[in-house]
Amino acid sequence: MADRLRVMVIDDNEHALELARLAFEEHGDAVNVTTFDSGESALDALHDRRRPRPHVIVLDINMPGTSGFDVLAQL
DSSP states (O other), X not given: OOOXXXXXXXXXXXXXXXXXXXXXXTTGGGEEEEEXXXXXXXXXXXXXXXXXXOSEEEEXXXXXXXXXXXXXXXX
16 A cells, blocks of 8 residues: 655644645545644654655745745755
């Protein structure tokens, strides 16, 4: 069996995170969704070598603190 698609969703809006998670989870076991409510927490996870890298990142650009552009610059 192929690996599950790993999707990371980064958004400071709680409702947007929940909607994205629900939409991806409709695909059942084919998708593994991880959500983060800030750029900082997402970057911490992305820099953790023990964690598998996501195949897809859905990124909000306009976030307080570390913006989506800041996250992109560090990828």
